[in-house]
Amino acid sequence: MNKRFIKGSLATMIAMLSTNVLAATEVTVYTAFETDILAKYKNAFEKSNPDIKINWVRDSTGIMTAKLLAEKKNPQAEVVWGLAGSSMALLKEEGILKSYTPQGLDKLHAELNDPQSSQAWYGNDAFFNAICFNEIVAKQQNLPKPTSWEDLTKPVYQGHIAMPNPASSGTGYMQVSAWLQNMGDDKGWAYMQNLHSNITHYTHSGSKPCVQAGMGEVAIGISMASRGAKLKTQGAPLDVITPAGIGWESEAVGLVKDSKAAQRVVDWSISKEANELYVEMYPVVGHKDVKAVVANFPNVQQKMAKMDFARMGSERADVLKTWSDKFDGKSEAK
Incomplete structure (x- = not known):
């Protein structure tokens, strides 16, 4: 009975350790993307990055900008993804966004990105x-x-x-x-x-x-x-x-907390894979190699x-x- 108990306890401990090892790192992402596209972006990112889980916090641009400014001394967001470029410029000026150079930057249209030195935000798409x-x-x-x-x-x-x-x-x-x-x-x-x-x-x-x-x-x-x-x-x-x-305006992404997981969210958000999702709704996107014609979209x-x-x-x-x-x-x- 003791041997069985010991074996059972060891099996339980191993299972618990395995669970902890496999548990995904959670990244809190603030966004103003429309609600009906959040699941699509989250699922695509997590499929490519199964060790990271996105937790969205979503509201309209003005409210989300005010929330980020109010939390300046105690940031709750790790990434801001899908917020207007003008808001991102303000967040950078307030020291909320970190300067970061994501992988794949050379593939982006420069006019949608932070125009200042020590760039901190990058355009995902342009909306009109x-x-x-x-x-x-x-x-x-x-x-x-x-x-x-x-x-x-x-x-x-x-x-x-x-x-x-x-x-x-x-x-x-x-x-x-x-x-x-x-x-x-x-x-x-x-x-x-x-x-x-x-x-x-x-x-x-x-x-x-x-x-x-x-x-x-x-x-x-x-x-x-x-x-x-x-x-x-x-x-x-x-x-x-x-x-x-x-x-x-451009909708953009930027880093609030400089963790490896948060960096990977930013990197993926400017990738060709991500831009192929943006272009389903927005005809102008950040990646130079992604283009599409959106039905009934005006010139x-x-x-x-x-x-x-x-x-x-x-x-x-x-x-x-x-x-x-x-x-x-x-x-x-x-």
Whole structure:
């Protein structure tokens, strides 16, 4: 009986030791990627890296940026993956992101990456704004098709437009920044004041205005071009319109804690394998060798606003305070 007991105890101990050896290292990754793509990215990474497990913490760009800044003295994230370049520039300035040179950097489009020395963030993809226009609702309401940002200030559109709150949505903030940078501050704020008269509500998600337009809840959603293309491909009665001066930005990855496991997450996130997943939704991705045509995605290249991402990061707090003081009263409840 004693021998059996000893053998049983040894077997249990060996099993426990084996379990500990095989247990995956967990990496906490903060993200603003859309919820419906997180599982795909996690599964692909963990298949290639079975000894590492990703724990996502997800929220919209503005909220995630604020969370990272609030945790500056006691960081909880190890990697930030899928956050706007302007936010990444601010996080670097605040000392939250570590300088790191990932494997495969030479394969990336430089214009999507941190432009400063001691690079700390790298573009996974570029995302663009658009106007999602429900053609059925427009016909019912006798609304003309808008072709410019100025068109959206016409009285005929009063109560028919939704757009993201820039304080909680990177999609919203990049369009506000595009208006300010390309119109000038005075004209940009005056434009937003006129547009505000026609806004029915501001959402806390960048894709939601397009989803609402696709469902007929509003006629017009200022939103993500990629979401508009996807919904149109799925059969939504949308026209995805890109007026001159559309906002755009890179979604990027960066290192918060300098561990080997966290570095491997960053390395994989810029790999060709990862970019082949990004390109399923975004037609412009970081890797030079990955290209695709996304069904119903509008031609954005000649409509892109000139964007200064460093300025977006440094002005963020002041711009958002001004915007919130003027317009937050129409925001949806969180």
